[in-house]
Amino acid sequence: MMxxxxxxxxLVNDHxxxxxxxxxxxxxxGFNIDSITVGASEEPGLSRMVIVTxxxxxxxxxxxxxxxxxxxxxSIEILSxxxxxxxxxxxxxVEAEPMRRSEIIALAETFRATIADVSSNxxxxxxxxxxxxxxxxxxLLQPYGIIETCRTGITAIARGKSVAKAP
Amino acid sequence: MSASITNSSSEILPESRExxxxxxxxxxxxxxxxxxxxxGVECIFGYPGGSILNFYDAIYQHGExxxxxxxxxxxxxxxxxxxxxxxxxxxxxxxxxxxxATNLITGIATAHIDSxxxxxxxxxVPLSMIGTxxxxxxxxxxxxxxxxxxxxxxxxxxxxxxxxxEAFYIANTGRKGPVLIDVPKDIAAAKAAFHWPQTVNLRxxxxxxxxxxxxxxxxxxxxxxxxxxxxxxxxxxxxxxxASAELIQFAECANIPVLTTFLGLxxxxxxxxxxxxxxxxxxxxxxxxxxxxxxxxISIGARFDDRVTMNVAGFAPCAKVAHIDVDKAEIxxxxxxxxxxxxxxxxxxxxxxQSAVRVPTEEWQRTIADWKKTNPLQYDQTEEGLKxxxxxxxxxxxTKGNAIITTDVGQHQFWTAQYYPFERPRSLVSSGGMGxxxxxxxxxxxxKIGNPDTLVISINGDGGIQMSSHELAVCAIxxxxxxxxxxxxxxxxxxxxxxxxxxxxRYSQIDLSGSPDFVKLAEAYGVKGLRASNKAEAEQAWQEAxxxxxxxxxxxxxxxxxxxxxxxxxxxxxxxxxxxxxx
Numbered sequence: 001m002m003x004x005x006x007x008x009x010x011l012v013n014d015h016x017x018x019x020x021x022x023x024x025x026x027x028x029x030g031f032n033i034d035s036i037t038v039g040a041s042e043e044p045g046l047s048r049m050v051i052v053t054x055x056x057x058x059x060x061x062x063x064x065x066x067x068x069x070x071x072x073x074x075s076i077e078i079l080s081x082x083x084x085x086x087x088x089x090x091x092x093x094v095e096a097e098p099m100r101r102s103e104i105i106a107l108a109e110t111f112r113a114t115i116a117d118v119s120s121n122x123x124x125x126x127x128x129x130x131x132x133x134x135x136x137x138x139x140l141l142q143p144y145g146i147i148e149t150c151r152t153g154i155t156a157i158a159r160g161k162s163v164a165k166a167p
Numbered sequence: 168m169s170a171s172i173t174n175s176s177s178e179i180l181p182e183s184r185e186x187x188x189x190x191x192x193x194x195x196x197x198x199x200x201x202x203x204x205x206x207g208v209e210c211i212f213g214y215p216g217g218s219i220l221n222f223y224d225a226i227y228q229h230g231e232x233x234x235x236x237x238x239x240x241x242x243x244x245x246x247x248x249x250x251x252x253x254x255x256x257x258x259x260x261x262x263x264x265x266x267x268a269t270n271l272i273t274g275i276a277t278a279h280i281d282s283x284x285x286x287x288x289x290x291x292v293p294l295s296m297i298g299t300x301x302x303x304x305x306x307x308x309x310x311x312x313x314x315x316x317x318x319x320x321x322x323x324x325x326x327x328x329x330x331x332x333e334a335f336y337i338a339n340t341g342r343k344g345p346v347l348i349d350v351p352k353d354i355a356a357a358k359a360a361f362h363w364p365q366t367v368n369l370r371x372x373x374x375x376x377x378x379x380x381x382x383x384x385x386x387x388x389x390x391x392x393x394x395x396x397x398x399x400x401x402x403x404x405x406x407x408x409x410a411s412a413e414l415i416q417f418a419e420c421a422n423i424p425v426l427t428t429f430l431g432l433x434x435x436x437x438x439x440x441x442x443x444x445x446x447x448x449x450x451x452x453x454x455x456x457x458x459x460x461x462x463x464x465i466s467i468g469a470r471f472d473d474r475v476t477m478n479v480a481g482f483a484p485c486a487k488v489a490h491i492d493v494d495k496a497e498i499x500x501x502x503x504x505x506x507x508x509x510x511x512x513x514x515x516x517x518x519x520x521q522s523a524v525r526v527p528t529e530e531w532q533r534t535i536a537d538w539k540k541t542n543p544l545q546y547d548q549t550e551e552g553l554k555x556x557x558x559x560x561x562x563x564x565x566t567k568g569n570a571i572i573t574t575d576v577g578q579h580q581f582w583t584a585q586y587y588p589f590e591r592p593r594s595l596v597s598s599g600g601m602g603x604x605x606x607x608x609x610x611x612x613x614x615k616i617g618n619p620d621t622l623v624i625s626i627n628g629d630g631g632i633q634m635s636s637h638e639l640a641v642c643a644i645x646x647x648x649x650x651x652x653x654x655x656x657x658x659x660x661x662x663x664x665x666x667x668x669x670x671x672x673r674y675s676q677i678d679l680s681g682s683p684d685f686v687k688l689a690e691a692y693g694v695k696g697l698r699a700s701n702k703a704e705a706e707q708a709w710q711e712a713x714x715x716x717x718x719x720x721x722x723x724x725x726x727x728x729x730x731x732x733x734x735x736x737x738x739x740x741x742x743x744x745x746x747x748x749x750x
Contacts, residue, residue: 013371017308017320024312058499065496071317071337074371 005034006060007052007080007156013072014040014047021070022049031055031063035088035153046074050155079156086156089126090134091116095145096123104144111137122147179207188363195324196221196355199288200229202331205363208259209233210250210616212243216263217303219290221355235616235645238637240267242609244274244287245635249610251283252596253571254617255409257339258285264292265303268349269310273603276314278345280600281430282407284338285345286331287315293353294322308349316344317372324357329364336367341374342494343407374493379510384519387465387489387506392524394463394487396531397423398443400475403430403599404468404492404512411435411592413516414467421523424535426454428469429584430599437588443535444544447475448735449581452542455733455741457535458483465489468512471502472600481740491515542746544585546732553701555579555654555725559586561709562624562652570622571596571614575607575631578660581731583626605634611649612641622650622713629655629682639692642718650712651694651720653685656727664730668745669737689720700724 012018019038026033034052041048053063060078068076079086096104096118104123105115113127127137131154138149179187187201199222203211210233215223226232237243240262247258258278262268268289278285292301308318317337319330327350334346391397405414411434418425418435424443425435435442444454458464464486469475476482479501489506490498498507508515546556559582562570572587573596574580580597589595596614598606611625632653642649659677666674686696695715699705705723712719733744 017312020309021312028313062496062500069342069494069496071369071372 003054003056005052005054005080006078007050007084007086007154008060008064008067008076009079009156010049010051010067010076011041011043011046011074012038012049013074014045015072018047018072019049021072022051022067025066025070026051026053026063029062029066031059037153037155039155050079052154077158079158082162083159084156085159086130086154087128088131088134088154089128089152090137091150092125092127092138092141092146093148094123094125094141095121095147097121100144104141107140108137113137179205188361190360190362192358192360194221194225194356194358195327195350196225197229198324198327198359198361199331199350199355200225200232201361202328202363203259204229204231206257206331206335208257210235211259211261212237212246212250212613213261214240214243214263214267216265216267216290218264218292218352219261219267219288219355221352222261222288222290222350234261235612235641237609238640239635240270241274241605242612242635242638242641244271244285245277245603245606245609246613246616247285247287248274248278248283248606249573249596249613250617251278251285251613252281252610253593253614255406255593256284256617257335258283258613259288260285261288263290263303264307265305267303268305268307271307272311272314273601275311275345275347277598277601277603277606279314279316281403281598282343283345284343286334286338287345287347289347289349290355291320291349291351294351295353297351308347311347314345315347316342318347318349320349321351321354324354324359325362327354327359328362332364333367333369337369337372341372379508379515379518381518383506383508384515385522387491387508388519388522388524390463390487390489390506391421391423391465391526394526395528396461397421397463397465397526397528398457398461399423399425400428400446400458400464400466400469401425401431401434402428402467402469403434405431405434406468406592408468408493408512409592410468410513410516413513413520415439416520417516417523420520420525422525422528423465424457424528424532426457428472428475428599430595430597431469432584433589433592433594436590438590441532443539445584446741447472448477449585449731449733450475450735450741451539451544451585452733452744452746453535453538455735455744456538458486459740459742460534461486463487463489465491467491467516468493470497470500473501476501476741477735478738478740484740545747546729547748550726552726553699553705553723555656555723555729556582556586557702558652558654558705558723558725559583559626561705562626563587565709565713566622566624568594570594570624571618573597573607573611573614573623573625575627576602576604576661577628577631578656578664578729578731579626579628579654582654585731604631607631608635608638608649608651611651612638612647615647615649624650624652626652626654628660629653629657629679629685630659632685633682636688639689639694639718639720643693646717648716649718651689651718653720653722654725655682655685655722656725656729657682658727660727660729661731663727664734667730668734685720685722695719696722698722698724
């Protein structure tokens, strides 16, 4: 079995310490995390947590079975088994002397990225997309001089009408 | 989803229930006490301190809740653990914040790894002072996350009763385990109207949701019918599921030989003709060979601990592996499993009994019987001195196996496993997964309090007993009639043995010279002390101990260099056992 990236989505109680419980468990069991994101879900009192983890199928099922045991985890679903939309947001601060501004803005536009901030000698490029797109944007901006990069990590949702529902 | 609860320890009279559930406005500490009483708790083990004073004031006024004052918090939780392991009820431990709470961590880990239902209540500093590095403040919820099944930090006095109800439910259902409730001092002092919830609503916890898939058991039954050399490996899960009777019926019905893991001892009677023995690092020759030669290995509530499997790649090389377990995450964790059955063992086995067929295993059983005959458990009885194995046999002979045995950790623990045939579930109380020294004496106190009509014997080494000998005070003050055995070989024997085998007899820091006179130590606490250094003295001292009404400590002085055999050296498969000193 090949090692690949898996995307797992879960609904968790919106209590203090829940992120710590999940992170502690994954760390203790020796599972790797590429990214972990948490935010409000469609239901008050529950948060949605999305984890991207590398490993073969056996490791993936171990992760799911262990995390599922946490009392604060209400439901869990392997999103990457089915069609899904996975997106990440990045804010990239680039060196931009006035004479290079329009060049960078044009580059950003080809990626449907936007300019979130302009100052006398820097720009903040805001881009949303899958990981490949963000990596490509960063590579293209590299020659101009990247000052700072902030990425949210992946959040994801199943395509179609299916919902990662709480029981 | 809601669930009604039936894990209460003992029956509560309707009139006391009515009194306890009255909607009086009372302090949080009293809500705690009432909630424990409503859960059927009859006794608690603990140690007071500043942040838990309100609770201790409440039990002072509420006489019904018997409290046993340990001499160290770690012993309090081991006592609650011993109570839980020996009774199947939830053990309860109460301590203060900071060092009181952190002293529990070893005991919580001990209960967690062996799936023992314990509820722990810790006091904490007032809510307004949390996070300020206040006096005796410790983030015990954070520190114990990896070793609890779940934990609660109570922020509102109105949440206390519900939290206790949920904690007991979580601790004693599904795969059992310790649950911690951290209560800040001002929350215990604040007042609220008592409300006892009738049901538990936990959206993320459904121990009964995994109603087992019949197809999984049907597939296993087919594999059993097709097998020639099947064996059952029964673990502590059989005890936790209260499924010993079903296991016996199932093994008899399908005619399958049974091995029991260390913590599974007693879950299947040792005198039963289908019982083979305990496998693993110090397992019997027959038990280890049965695993290595079997064509179908059926784990029932056993988690393939590394002390059972030893070399994983060389484990059960000819066998298909089946695994019945309440915890889905255990299946395939270390051993590739072809036939999983997820569910409550009692329910699954009851179902299996309806259609199990008898497998003609007579030839396989003859092979196993030959292994037993050619390589039985044995020790050199010709040598001088008192042999520790002989002492264990003496204890078994004189009690006819009708005792609850607790052990500490080390050589004596495995001599007990080998030479004391366990016949009943919950008759062995020992720290298997964590291997916690200092467990033997306090766990026996809990076991005796939970089983007042059963003889309780605590078997210890001279190392472990010194990690909890202060609990002799508890035996003395409450006149708890334990028979405390100290197998004194003057060294840390198990470590010495490992150094002999793996480090060319470079004995590093295993000499226990300077240990106290254990007889005088016992007497200093007001406990009778006896000593024996040969067989005649041993017979006499032990009989005197059994004839004495109160607690007694008996020290058996044994040779230093005795080893536990068989032993599978680290990294080797189970069939590469060293059977004795001559090899």
